[in-house]
Amino acid sequence: MPSDRREIRGALWRTAAGQRGYFTAAQALEAGYSYQAQRYHAQHGNWAVVDRAIYRFREFDLLPGTQDDDLVRWYLWSKGRAILSHTTALSVHELGTANPSRIHLTVPPGFRRKHDAVVLHRAELVQEEIEQRDGYRVTTPIRAIIECAAAQVDQDIVDSAVAEALERGLATRRRLLHTAQRSGARAELGIERALRAAS
Incomplete structure (x- = not known):
């Protein structure tokens, strides 16, 4: 020391x-x-x-503040156990029209902390679904889109995120659909609708 x-x-x-x-x-x-x-x-x-x-x-x-400043704070609040996810992750990746009023975090099942500014989602994520940023972790663009579809976030948000992810080469139709199929009927339906809208 x-x-x-x-x-x-x-x-x-x-x-x-x-x-x-x-x-x-x-x-x-x-x-x-x-x-x-x-x-x-x-x-x-x-x-x-x-x-x-x-x-x-x-x-x-x-220094001039950025959105990332607040995201680091919530990562530290979770003691490094949370991953920014759902519409918060879409916002980080600048995908679609998501503008969440609360921070969405995916945490391990045993996580106990709570805060009014935070929406917690409990899941065990694999490394391929996570990106490391400067001071925090966030779900990948594909994971963020799929989890929003599974959570039945407003379809317009999912549609706009899918359209931009395809346009920017962050995802393919096949990969989105395959990942959605593994995530359940709600995710699959939301992604199918978004892909039709993007046609």
């Missing part, structure tokens, strides 16, 4: 820089900040308190 103050700050800064300035109390502890030191920095305004045990370096507040 680094002992010099600059080394400690540098270690935490390197972690936070890959997370748009955010970090958890556990990450601060690992870098060398005791819980007492964490309270000091939060109380004196050196760190912005974002949520319970989640902070952000004040310097990052001066």
